[in-house]
Amino acid sequence: GQQVMQIPQYQHVQEGEDFTTYCNSSTTLSNIQWYKQRPGGHPVFLIQLVKSGEVKKQKRLTFQFGEAKKNSSLHITATQTTDVGTYFCAPLSKAGKSTFGDGTTLTVKP
């Protein structure tokens, strides 16, 4: 079945530092979605990437989809305390099955 790995599992940063999380799949993906879950909350959709090599930006967040459509990354520039939470990738396989990674939990020290 589809295997999804997110690294790192945890990341602790000082406010103002950058943060990156990576999502790697063993199979070629149809598309990939990213979600954020605040502590005690539920996942909230951030973005969807569809095209090979696609790059999308949302303010301080930059999302990339690999050329081979097997990996993706989320980069946050100059983290703020409001960025704390767990970031999940949710790849969609070519068979149409959605799978969530185990997430990267970000903590930001003021």
Next chain:
Amino acid sequence: EAEVAQSPRYKITEKSQAVAFWCDPISGHATLYWYRQILGQGPELLVQFQDESVVDDSQLPKDRFSAERLKGVDSTLKIQPAELGDSAMYLCASSILESSYEQYFGPGTRLTVT
């Protein structure tokens, strides 16, 4: 803004008892998902409905779990009998069409089995 509703928010039950969760998706959303999320892990898909039809229940433990969406609107997930290992957050999500569209999650039901 429309939201996915779930009830109850919290449920404590003894092992071997039956428990049921309810979800009301965003109006007009054809696809409904039930996920189980264990602390420290990502949501694991249990069952996916397209309208009233099940399109994926490959990860649903069918010996004890059942799900229905009779009229293609709200849905119920049942566990009978509950086991200690079922303690988790049960999340419901909906999307306007199939999974290539963004999913909107409800607040979840926190289940504790004692």
